[in-house]
Amino acid sequence: MKLSLGDKLMRVMIYMILAVLAFITFYPFWNSLVLSFNTGSDTSLGGVSFWPRDFTLENYQIVFEEKKIFQAYLITILRTLVGTAVAMFFTSLFAYALSKKGIVFKKFYMIFAVFTMFFNGGLIPYFIVMYHLNLYNTFAFLILHGLINVYNVIIFRTFFLELPDGLEESAKIDGCTNFGVFFRIVLPISGPVFATLSLFTAVFLWNDWFFPAVFINDQNLIPLQTMMVQIINEGTTATLISNLNTYAQNLVENSVTVRSIQMATMMVATLPILFIYPFLQRFFVKGVLVGSLKE
Amino acid sequence: MLQAERPIQAGQAGQPSLWMRLFQQWEFQLMILPAIVFLLIFNYAPMWGILLSFQEYNLFTGFWESPWVGFEHFQMFFDSPEFWNIMRNTFAISFLKLLIGFPAPIMLALMLNEIGNLFFKRIVQTITYIPHFISWVVVSGLVFSMLAVDNGAVNDTLQQFNLIEEPINWMSIPEYFWGILVTVNVWKEIGFGSIVYLAAIVGIDPSLYESASIDGASKLQQIFKITIPCIAPVIVIFLILNIGNLLNAGFEDVFVLTRNLNNGILMSVAETIDTYVYQMGILNQRFSYATAAGLFKSILSIVLLIAANGIARRLGRTSLW
Known part of the structure; x- marks a missing residue:
């Protein structure tokens, strides 16, 4: 079928708009990556955009040898791994039980959970409850915060509801308990949904910076993203470096700038997400759709 | 599946009692319990905490001891x-x-x-x-x-x-x-x-x-x-x-x-x-x-x-x- 002139024109315009959109989405990441590999002093001369002009690994060297940043990175990794595992464990069990027929109080449990999606007490009451539970300033808070995500419960449950009954029945005849059935039969065949929701949870935990900023005071417990707020808002190299350890102080201040350090830290915090993103993308479209249909 | 559905038929004379059914599906109830407790503490307790907007709340005196002030804070x-x-x-x-x-x-x-x-x-x-x-x-x-x-x-x-x-x-x-x-x-x-x-x-x-x-x-x-x-x-x-x-x-x-x-x-x-x-x-x-x-x-x-x-x-x- 032939396209009319108007249609052709529109098509060209759409291609152009989308190309521009893709570029302005991509460029800030690329430019930051380039700046993180460029000598800070050279960057401040201007004109570095698509490719490093004075290549260096110095910025990364500082970031990786800086104890505080390393500690924060460790906390983030630990929080992401433990938090995801714990959250997946309790969320999937909850959703599995809710997918069974004839569960007493099931309707109540469902409403009880879904209600929390629409109403919450707000920041201050949450803070006070956490304070009185002695979770303020603890690693446990970093794990427990947002542990049961009702959105994920719904996605899990939708998946479990579609499993054929026969699977589980044969295992039951072989004398498996319900927990046994769940861990030996249901979990192994739930790979895709587990992968999707684990990745979503991991990304959430990796990126969460605000709640640690409010609920964690101890500098040794602060995750990377929260520390990065401090680093990004540092005004001068002097204050940044005086906040960091001696290694950075020994470095020739002229070649490293606040900006180059900021860029390297940002990349260190972002690259893991960009690496898992291709795996994530395969699944998340489906996940988003299941979730939104239930709303 | 079995456990969940069969109990209803199990009682030969009509419906088994609520406690009987709860007991029979204890495994599933146990799977549910942690999540419900979690939501209760992390989501519902703060909702109840909204009440402290009607108080002159102080971290050290706590909820029970803090005086009520009505709509003063809103005003x-x-x-x-x-x-x-x-x-x-x-x-x-x-x-x-x-x-x-x-x-x-x-x-x-x-x-x-x-x-x-x-x-x-x-x-x-x-x-x-x-x-x-x-x-x-x-x-x-x-x-x-x-x-x-x-x-x-x-x-x-x-x-x-x-x-x-x-x-x-x-x-x-x-x-x-x-x-x-x-x-x-x-x-x-x-x-x-x-x-x-x-x-x-x-x-x-x-x-x-x-x-x-x-x-x-x-x-x-x-x-x-x-x-x-x-x-x-x-x-x-x-x-x-x-x-x-x-x-x-x-x-x-x-x-x-x-x-x-x-x-x-x-x-x-x-x-x-x-x-x-x-x-x-x-x-x-x-x-x-x-x-x-x-x-x-x-x-x-x-x-x-x-x-x-x-x-x-x-x-x-x-x-x-």
Whole structure:
């Protein structure tokens, strides 16, 4: 079928708009990556955009040898791994039980959970409850915060509801308990949904910076993203470096700038997400759709 | 499955008692218990904590000992000199985000749908979904870098095209703040937001387009006469949800783009109910007062949600309930 002139024109315009959109989405990441590999002093001369002009690994060297940043990175990794595992464990069990027929109080449990999606007490009451539970300033808070995500419960449950009954029945005849059935039969065949929701949870935990900023005071417990707020808002190299350890102080201040350090830290915090993103993308479209249909 | 269904048949004389059934499905009840306890502590206890907005709460005397003061904190909030400025900012920022941030993903989905080249389409999708997965902290770092006075890409580009003489200090001019905030929000969420609409568009019956093009309808006419009406229910549902969430939208973005609320020049346009609650409650430890301000916002949100749903229902379209 032939396209009319108007249609052709529109098509060209759409291609152009989308190309521009893709570029302005991509460029800030690329430019930051380039700046993180460029000598800070050279960057401040201007004109570095698509490719490093004075290549260096110095910025990364500082970031990786800086104890505080390393500690924060460790906390983030630990929080992401433990938090995801714990959250997946309790969320999937909850959703599995809710997918069974004839569960007493099931309707109540469902409403009880879904209600929390629409109403919450707000920041201050949450803070006070956490304070009185002695979770303020603890690693446990970093794990427990947002542990049961009702959105994920719904996605899990939708998946479990579609499993054929026969699977589980044969295992039951072989004398498996319900927990046994769940861990030996249901979990192994739930790979895709587990992968999707684990990745979503991991990304959430990796990126969460605000709640640690409010609920964690101890500098040794602060995750990377929260520390990065401090680093990004540092005004001068002097204050940044005086906040960091001696290694950075020994470095020739002229070649490293606040900006180059900021860029390297940002990349260190972002690259893991960009690496898992291709795996994530395969699944998340489906996940988003299941979730939104239930709303 | 077995365990869950069979117990009902197990009791030979009618229904087994509630306790009997609970006992028979104890494993499933045990699977449920931790999550319910968790929600009770982390979600419901703070809801009950809303009550402390009617108290003169103090961390050390605790809930039971703190005196009740009725609506005093609400009155104080309404009478405070900042109140009208905060309300203006909250509504202006939320409204601008809705006005621009809501249609943007729909437009992107419509445009993506017109792309025949699958490779190009996939690249655009892959790239535009990324920022959704990046934290606001990193996004703020990118924004500061792009808008920097010295060697910021935006200033450099504008200067190269001779649109400006001197670099503009974007983050220190109150007039630009709302624009920057909304632009960055659209930049971050446009791709991810388009997923749902794209899926809805894919579900449209292709024969509708065929007959339309036989009748000589142009592509643009097809978009307005077929695509948009077909995805209207999805749009309405998301619009209602967005209006219900209107006042919640955006605390993190304001927080990081004003450098932890420390950018004094911007605060006159950036102070919203959420940032105010944070400043009063967390920084100044005026817990009761801040909770009252937060509760006021929640009530406004609920009113907006109910109103939006009512309007949608009256228009004879989809509604949430």
